[in-house]
Amino acid sequence: MPSSNWVTVIVHRHGELHSIGSPQDALLILISDWPNFEGIAYISALEACAGTEGGGVSFPEARAAFLLAAVEAGVYFQAA
Numbered sequence: 001m002p003s004s005n006w007v008t009v010i011v012h013r014h015g016e017l018h019s020i021g022s023p024q025d026a027l028l029i030l031i032s033d034w035p036n037f038e039g040i041a042y043i044s045a046l047e048a049c050a051g052t053e054g055g056g057v058s059f060p061e062a063r064a065a066f067l068l069a070a071v072e073a074g075v076y077f078q079a080a
Helices: 023-032 040-051 059-073
Strands: 009-013 016-020 077-079
Touching: 009 023, 009 059, 016 023, 023 040, 023 059, 040 059
Parallel strands: none
Antiparallel strands: 009 016, 009 077
């Protein structure tokens, strides 16, 4: 379910559109369907998205980290 604190991101993977509406959605795609599982931005995005669970990381911070990971991996995205 999308959060009011997270602006939805549409990610293009394997010719399909994926709506990323929360840090949990972002974490799931990072773990299960990301083109590479390394890199500074990738690790930062994993930590940031997971960090929202305990409130240590804000949703905007996690979203920014996720977008940087997308840039690092060459994953096309757009804000919805």
